[in-house]
Amino acid sequence: MTQTADPAPLIAPPGLAGVVVADTALGDVRGAEGFFHYRQYDATGLARDHSVEDVWHLLLRGDLPDPETARAWRGEIAEQLLATDRYGEQLTAVLRAAPTRAPLSSLRTAISAYGVLTGDEPLWDLDDAAREQAALRTAAAVPWLVAAAYAVGRGEQPRPARPELGYVGNYLWMVTGGTPDERAVRALGRYLCLTVDHGFNASTFTARVVASTGADLTACVVAAIGALSGPLHGGAPSRALDALDQIGTVENAAPWARAQLAAGQRVMGFGHAVYRGLDPRSELLRETATELGGDTAELAVRVEKEVVRVLDEAKPDRPLRANVEYYAGVVMQECGIPRELFTPTFACSRVIGWTAHILEQARGRKIFRPSSRYVGPPVQ
Numbered sequence: 456m457t458q459t460a461d462p463a464p465l466i467a468p469p470g471l472a473g474v475v476v477a478d479t480a481l482g483d484v485r486g487a488e489g490f491f492h493y494r495q496y497d498a499t500g501l502a503r504d505h506s507v508e509d510v511w512h513l514l515l516r517g518d519l520p521d522p523e524t525a526r527a528w529r530g531e532i533a534e535q536l537l538a539t540d541r542y543g544e545q546l547t548a549v550l551r552a553a554p555t556r557a558p559l560s561s562l563r564t565a566i567s568a569y570g571v572l573t574g575d576e577p578l579w580d581l582d583d584a585a586r587e588q589a590a591l592r593t594a595a596a597v598p599w600l601v602a603a604a605y606a607v608g609r610g611e612q613p614r615p616a617r618p619e620l621g622y623v624g625n626y627l628w629m630v631t632g633g634t635p636d637e638r639a640v641r642a643l644g645r646y647l648c649l650t651v652d653h654g655f656n657a658s659t660f661t662a663r664v665v666a667s668t669g670a671d672l673t674a675c676v677v678a679a680i681g682a683l684s685g686p687l688h689g690g691a692p693s694r695a696l697d698a699l700d701q702i703g704t705v706e707n708a709a710p711w712a713r714a715q716l717a718a719g720q721r722v723m724g725f726g727h728a729v730y731r732g733l734d735p736r737s738e739l740l741r742e743t744a745t746e747l748g749g750d751t752a753e754l755a756v757r758v759e760k761e762v763v764r765v766l767d768e769a770k771p772d773r774p775l776r777a778n779v780e781y782y783a784g785v786v787m788q789e790c791g792i793p794r795e796l797f798t799p800t801f802a803c804s805r806v807i808g809w810t811a812h813i814l815e816q817a818r819g820r821k822i823f824r825p826s827s828r829y830v831g832p833p834v835q
């Protein structure tokens with residue numbers, strides 16, 4: 456038998472930067488233009504004029520709903536929220552069994568348990584309708600579980616869902632226990648719409664890798680939550696707000712930023728892997744934070760200018776601007792979301808994008824299986 460040599464490998468750049476690894480009809484990020492879109496619509500325009508529920512329908516079902524479809528769709532989401540409520544006792548027991556002050560870790564554990572309780576099956580074995588049902592069920596459970604994990608972490612009983620308040624209103628109610636005010640619902644809704652999807656970021660890519668194996672949808676989401684938790688991805692907003700607290704006054708901003716750089720630290724909430732200039736999400740969130748008002752928003756706007764000046768001096772060839780995380784924390788704080796829930800709240804919106812990507816990936820039949828280059832000692 457003749458032996459054939461392995462084909463010469465293609466060497467991907469670090470971080471796979473600029474490498475196209477899949478086709479998607481869900482959206483795209485155009486870094487150089489400072490623009491991103493969900494399907495064929497400008498995402499910032501959707502965040503201004505549409506609800507999270509509308510954007511969810513767009514990603515999962517392919518179009519923006521007309522008023523009648525939107526009503527029916529909200530009913531489907533409400534049903535799923537109430538379905539999570541029905542597992543409340545078991546889910547609360549799981550959360551109590553692994554108590555943590557890190558609600559994202561609790562979410563990872565509890566969503567895994569929810570998949571077991573609801574009998575989630577491998578995507579490989581499901582038809583399109585069953586896959587979509589799993590996607591809706593799992594995404595709708597995330598805000599419930601985040602709020603429940605927070606309550607349990609504080610020794611409290613989770614609040615039952617109130618779906619009549621809408622997706623955002625219900626989340627605010629479950630977290631704060633108060634009737635959400637309209638300004639907060641609108642501002643948080645904008646943040647959530649803006650963060651539903653964003654190209655092949657690390658967590659979305661992770662979800663798609665797991666989906667490519669035919670695993671169940673819960674497994675894909677659990678893996679994505681793990682990727683999101685890192686400070687270079689979704690873990691930055693609380694750190695950005697911690698930094699604002701440390702800075703305290705605008706006069707301290709430049710010396711603080713210089714000291715960070717001198718110590719080899721990154722300034723959280725600045726820079727982006729794809730945007731080479733402005734991040735359109737931070738632009739809209741700056742506007743939203745300013746509309747909400749308050750001392751933190753005012754400080755954030757002034758500190759941003761100072762930090763950008765210092766970063767420009769330090770990295771003249773690489774514009775580092777405020778990213779989505781910088782104003783995310785300011786907006787969430789003003790809406791009454793506690794700091795430890797910033798990244799979990801990000802998960803509440805991004806799970807909509809993850810699940811849409813998972814369904815898209817599951818329709819293909821090719822497993823992700825790249826190669827590595829061996830750089831260890833020569834083989835004996």
Ligand code: ACO
Binds near residue numbers: 724727773
């Ligand atoms: N502060 C200081 N220096 C920075 C920062 C920053 N925030 N961001 C990048 N740099 C530096 C890098 O260290 C690198 O310097 P070097 O060439 O001397 O090593 C240079 O700028 C270029 O870095 P990039 O290639 O642009 O950065 P990369 O694409 O690898 O990383 C990232 C992007 C992870 C977002 C980075 O900018 C960062 O760590 N920012 C802070 C953390 C953060 O805000 N994360 C949230 C991102 S948004 C999201 O995931 C939803």
